[in-house]
Amino acid sequence: MSNWTEGDVSVNGIRLHYYRTGGEKSAVVMSHGITDNGLCWTHLAKALEANYDVIMVDARGHGQSDKPDEGYSAQDHARDLAGLIEALELDKVSLIGHSMGGAIVGELANMYPDCVSHLILEDPAWFPRNDNRAHEETIKRMDDWAQSVVDRQKLSDEVVEAQVRKDNPQWHDDEIVPWVQAQKRVSPKVMQFGYTASAWWEIVPALTCPTLIISGDPEKGVVISRDLEAEIRALNPKVQIVRLDAGHSVRRDQFEAYVAAVKDFLSQT
Numbered sequence: 001m002s003n004w005t006e007g008d009v010s011v012n013g014i015r016l017h018y019y020r021t022g023g024e025k026s027a028v029v030m031s032h033g034i035t036d037n038g039l040c041w042t043h044l045a046k047a048l049e050a051n052y053d054v055i056m057v058d059a060r061g062h063g064q065s066d067k068p069d070e071g072y073s074a075q076d077h078a079r080d081l082a083g084l085i086e087a088l089e090l091d092k093v094s095l096i097g098h099s100m101g102g103a104i105v106g107e108l109a110n111m112y113p114d115c116v117s118h119l120i121l122e123d124p125a126w127f128p129r130n131d132n133r134a135h136e137e138t139i140k141r142m143d144d145w146a147q148s149v150v151d152r153q154k155l156s157d158e159v160v161e162a163q164v165r166k167d168n169p170q171w172h173d174d175e176i177v178p179w180v181q182a183q184k185r186v187s188p189k190v191m192q193f194g195y196t197a198s199a200w201w202e203i204v205p206a207l208t209c210p211t212l213i214i215s216g217d218p219e220k221g222v223v224i225s226r227d228l229e230a231e232i233r234a235l236n237p238k239v240q241i242v243r244l245d246a247g248h249s250v251r252r253d254q255f256e257a258y259v260a261a262v263k264d265f266l267s268q269t
Helices: 038-048 074-087 100-113 132-152 156-168 173-183 188-195 200-206 226-235 255-265
Strands: 004-011 014-020 027-033 052-058 093-098 115-121 211-215 240-243
Touching: 004 074, 014 038, 014 074, 027 038, 027 074, 027 100, 027 173, 038 173, 038 255, 052 074, 074 100, 093 100, 100 115, 100 200, 132 156, 132 188, 156 173, 156 188, 200 226, 211 226, 211 255
Parallel strands: 027 052, 027 093, 093 115, 115 211, 211 240
Antiparallel strands: 004 014, 014 052
């Protein structure tokens, strides 16, 4: 990490912060989940930096990026990432996104297909379509989550860290410490993301780049259910889907298997 750099770009009227491993290598842009930040990719970035220029972005409302009052849909975030890619003068990039970040990079690959070489979605926030009840439940969950963010920010880092270690004994220190710090620097406004569902059923058929979805065990609270997986496969048989023995935070639960899947996929032309 000693050679890593960080900086800001101005996109869509806001300042977006990023971290970068650097080097004259193929670029991999990482988009984190809701309430996380760019440094929550530290563990994976360390595993990839020998062969890739890894760029970890603080999404709007998170980390050191600006926290505007609005503009938190997947499309808004995707336009932010596209602006960053342009500002950094990157050629075709590989995209990796987790949860909210998965929905974001899916939107980006659909909106700006010419700038994407590979797409990796870690249990993306794609929810059942035509299900008003599920959408209402998602909005309520986001409102509750926003309150939990406010409540957590009143606690000391030591208390939050002790709880996450207790709940997730399998997580590496490089996952835990950035996660704890991220919780203190996120705005509750980011929960607006959940108010507008990402139309994945329109995105999936349009994907032209190599695409990999890495999900976990449906019994462990993942978003991509067996039924959703079947729909995705029917819409675009070229999309690869793998499942690991993990929950929603797949890479944190099964890091070695996750890294192996990512490296193998990125090596494919």
